[in-house]
Amino acid sequence: MLVINEDRCVGCGLCVSFCPSEALKAWGLCTVIRERCTDCLVCVDYCPVDALEILEESTE
Amino acid sequence: MKKQKYDVAVIGSGMGGLCAAALLSHQGYRTLVVEKLPFVGGRASSFNYKGFTLPTGSLYVEMGGVVEGIFKEVGADFPVRPFPIDLCFRIGGKDYLMAKKGGLRGLISNFAPENETQRLMAALRRAFAWSEPSGSISVRDWLLQYTQNDKVLAIFRGLTTYQCVNFRNMPAGEFMRQLKLGGGATAGAPPQGFLELMRQLVKSIEAKGGQVWTGCRVRHIIVEDGGTKGIVVGREGDQLEITANAVISDAGPQQTMELSGNENFDKGYLKELREKVRPLSYIGLAISSDRPLVDFRGVMFFPEGRRQVSVMCTSLVYPEYAPPRKHLLQAWAAPDSSFLPLDPAKEIDMVVQDLREAIPRFDREAEILHVSYWQKDWPMYRALPGAISQKTPIENLYNVGDGVAPLVPLGLPGCAQSARMVVDDIKQRIKPDAA
Numbered sequence: 006m007l008v009i010n011e012d013r014c015v016g017c018g019l020c021v022s023f024c025p026s027e028a029l030k031a032w033g034l035c036t037v038i039r040e041r042c043t044d045c046l047v048c049v050d051y052c053p054v055d056a057l058e059i060l061e062e063s064t065e
Numbered sequence: 066m067k068k069q070k071y072d073v074a075v076i077g078s079g080m081g082g083l084c085a086a087a088l089l090s091h092q093g094y095r096t097l098v099v100e101k102l103p104f105v106g107g108r109a110s111s112f113n114y115k116g117f118t119l120p121t122g123s124l125y126v127e128m129g130g131v132v133e134g135i136f137k138e139v140g141a142d143f144p145v146r147p148f149p150i151d152l153c154f155r156i157g158g159k160d161y162l163m164a165k166k167g168g169l170r171g172l173i174s175n176f177a178p179e180n181e182t183q184r185l186m187a188a189l190r191r192a193f194a195w196s197e198p199s200g201s202i203s204v205r206d207w208l209l210q211y212t213q214n215d216k217v218l219a220i221f222r223g224l225t226t227y228q229c230v231n232f233r234n235m236p237a238g239e240f241m242r243q244l245k246l247g248g249g250a251t252a253g254a255p256p257q258g259f260l261e262l263m264r265q266l267v268k269s270i271e272a273k274g275g276q277v278w279t280g281c282r283v284r285h286i287i288v289e290d291g292g293t294k295g296i297v298v299g300r301e302g303d304q305l306e307i308t309a310n311a312v313i314s315d316a317g318p319q320q321t322m323e324l325s326g327n328e329n330f331d332k333g334y335l336k337e338l339r340e341k342v343r344p345l346s347y348i349g350l351a352i353s354s355d356r357p358l359v360d361f362r363g364v365m366f367f368p369e370g371r372r373q374v375s376v377m378c379t380s381l382v383y384p385e386y387a388p389p390r391k392h393l394l395q396a397w398a399a400p401d402s403s404f405l406p407l408d409p410a411k412e413i414d415m416v417v418q419d420l421r422e423a424i425p426r427f428d429r430e431a432e433i434l435h436v437s438y439w440q441k442d443w444p445m446y447r448a449l450p451g452a453i454s455q456k457t458p459i460e461n462l463y464n465v466g467d468g469v470a471p472l473v474p475l476g477l478p479g480c481a482q483s484a485r486m487v488v489d490d491i492k493q494r495i496k497p498d499a500a
Contacts (some may be wrong), residue, residue, distance in 0.1 A: 016409045016438035019121065022114040032436055033409035050103050050280060054442040 006060050007042055007049075009035050013056035020048035020057060066297070066306045071097045072497045074296050074309040076283050076324070079107030080123075080132070080477050081465030082315030083266040083277075084484035087139040090273035092488070094497045097307060098270065098277040099298055104260060105267055105279060107315070108443070109477060111258030116388035118258040119351050119435055122445070123477055124379075124395065125252040126262075131473065132481040140272075141265040145253040148382045151363030154223050155423060156216050160365075169220075176216035185211045192241045200238035207237035215369075223366030226373040226399050228475055229347050229445050234403040239449055246474045256385045286312055286325040292460035293325070310495050311461040313487055315480075317447050318342050318468045321457065331458040341452040342468050344444030346407045348372075348416055351435040352394040357381055358424050358431060359394065370419030372412065373399040394431070396420060406440050446470075450479050455487050461495070463487045 011034055018031040028041035029048060035056070049057045075086045078100040086096045104110055108122025126132055128147055136143040152163040154172065164171050169189070174182045188211050192198050198207050208221055221240075222232040228243050255262040267277045284297045284304065295308040314321040318338055322330055352358065357378045359365055367374045376396045380387040387393040398416045400407040413436060421427045439445040447468030455469045465487050470479025 013442070015440045015443045016436070017121075017443050018435055018437045019112070022112050022119070022435065032413060053102060053107075 006062050007037050007044060007046075008058050008060045009037065010056045010058060013054050015054055015056075017053060019051050019053060023051040024048050066304050068306045068308060069097075070498075071095050071295075071307060071309045072495070073097075073311045073313060073491065074099065074307050075313045075315065076286075076296065076321075077101070077107060077315030077466070078105040078263070078267075078277060078279070079315045079466055080109040080263075080480035081467070081484045082107075082313065083263060083270070084132075084135045084481045085313050085315070085465050085488055086275060086277070087141065087266045087269045088135060088484065088488040089491065090270045090275040091139045092492060092497070094491070096270065096275040097309075098275070099281045099283055099296070099307075100277065100279045101282050101316075103280045105277060106260055106263035108439070109259050109480070110263055111260045113258075114351075114435055115353075116391070117351060117353065117393055117434060118386045120259055120349075120395075121437075122439065123259055124377075124397075125254045126477050127474060128251040128253045130250065131478050131485065135481050135485065136265065139266070139269040141269040144257060144262060144265065145255050146383070147251050147253040149363045150252050151361070152223075152227070153361055153363060153365045154220055155365060155367050156219050156369060160361075172220050173217050176220075177212060177214050181212055181214065181217075185217070189241075192237075193245055197241055198237040200236035202237050203233050204235045204237045204240040205232050207240075219368040222373055223368035223375065226366060226368065226375045226397065227364065229397070229399065230345060230449075231399040231401070231403040232373060236449070242472065243475055250474065254379075254383060256383050258386075283316075283324055286314070286321070286459075286462065288325050288329045288459055288462075291329070291458075293462040296324075310498070311463065311491050313463045313465055313484075315464075315466045317442070317466065318453060318457075318464045320442070321462070321464055325457075325459055325462065329459055334453075334458045337453050342448040343404050343452075344441060344448070345403045345446045346400050346405065346438070346440035347403075347445035348398045348400060348407070348412055349437040349439070350396040350398075350413075350416065350420075350433055351437075352396060352420075353387070353432045353434045354392050354394065354430045355390065356430070357392045357394070358426060367419055367423040370423065371415040372401070372419055374416055374419045374423070376420075376424075393434075403445075407438060409436075409438055412438075446475060450475065455483050456490070463490070 014034045072094040075098040110121040225232045287294045380393040450470040465483045
């Protein structure tokens with residue numbers, strides 16, 4: 006699952022522009038629209054400050 | 066670990082990194098540029114969004130200056146078209162165009178009596194021609210010695226917005242220097258976007274056998290016996306050691322330090338890094354409409370608002386930036402404090418309220434396409450010019466870019482000039498290995 010490190014996010018909006026599913030919003034800091042996110046990870050590559058991370062979901 | 070050998074490794078493909086790599090490639094140095102993001106240019110790039118070409122940072126570049134000089138020297142095309150640098154100030158609900166000659170005096174005399182205008186102009190003349198004011202007070206505090214007139218102060222509030230710094234934070238000395246350096250310069254922008262401009266440097270590097278790897282992360286900078294020996298990068302799932310005689314970092318002085326390990330740095334340098342390399346915050350909005358939201362081909366300032374806002378309808382000058390039958394208004398604003406991280410929700414609220422009041426058709430016709438903040442590790446500028454040297458305490462490890470810019474115009478010229486200074490130093494100290 007995609008998570009946003011709010012300490013690192015600057016709100017540059019680059020991830021919003023490159024998300025193929027329009028699953029990110031950045032009017033303020035970046036937020037994920039869960040129902041649209043497909044965990045494709047494109048945004049992770051486009052974040053200049055490494056604020057987007059993948060959190061492995063626990064299967065337990 | 067697999068190894069490759071280059072003369073020089075460059076971290077980051079912003080204006081500083083690519084200018085340094087292009088100059089070195091043309092001097093016979095085998096050069097590798099490693100860029101973390103999937104595209105080149107850093108904060109001097111652009112991207113396509115809903116048919117619009119939007120900037121990652123830079124909006125314009127000086128023409129005929131140090132940047133264009135480097136492009137020429139390395140045989141790169143410079144696809145930049147000049148834009149009108151007409152400035153218009155909306156003050157007290159009226160528009161005041163700044164004349165090309167004697168513009169500042171003309172503007173001031175609209176609001177101040179002759180004796181006050183003369184006193185302020187005389188102080189400005191001394192600041193330009195005799196002695197630069199102190200950098201330890203803000204331009205606002207400097208001005209308050211000569212005028213208390215809100216409308217006169219608003220003119221200068223507008224001018225500091227153009228320099229991307231808050232009126233209350235801009236050091237008086239830096240303001241005067243920028244006004245002096247910027248006066249008479251021609252600005253332009255690449256009609257196909259900054260990414261296309263930066264690709265010209267990539268072409269020039271590759272034509273000389275250099276390489277530019279995008280989407281490639283530097284793990285660390287190798288430091289041995291107080292000097293650098295290269296970098297370790299992650300590439301296609303593997304770690305790769307790049308040995309190099311010099312390493313140039315365009316990732317910002319802070320990141321350079323973290324990649325090298327702060328135990329390798331001189332304590333005095335670390336102190337200067339903390340105190341002098343202070344990133345600047347800024348806000349940018351891309352606004353779409355069917356007809357131009359302002360009918361002015363230049364930069365318009367709304368300096369009396371809650372925030373320092375300026376706008377330009379860029380599609381009037383570069384129709385390429387917008388899809389057919391659409392217009393693009395770009396708005397920029399200096400936040401409450403330039404040197405502190407900003408509160409995005411609060412700042413955007415203020416800026417949008419200012420735009421609504423300044424542009425009566427805003428609510429009916431404007432659609433906010435994209436909002437960008439620059440701050441912290443992705444700032445407007447990593448520091449004001451002259452903060453620290455390009456050389457780090459680690460031998461053969463240099464910084465380039467806006468964190469280490471010398472005293473030249475803010476933004477891209479500083480990045481390019483820092484690259485030229487580093488390349489000149491490398492040329493004197495390190496010969497390229499025989500091919």
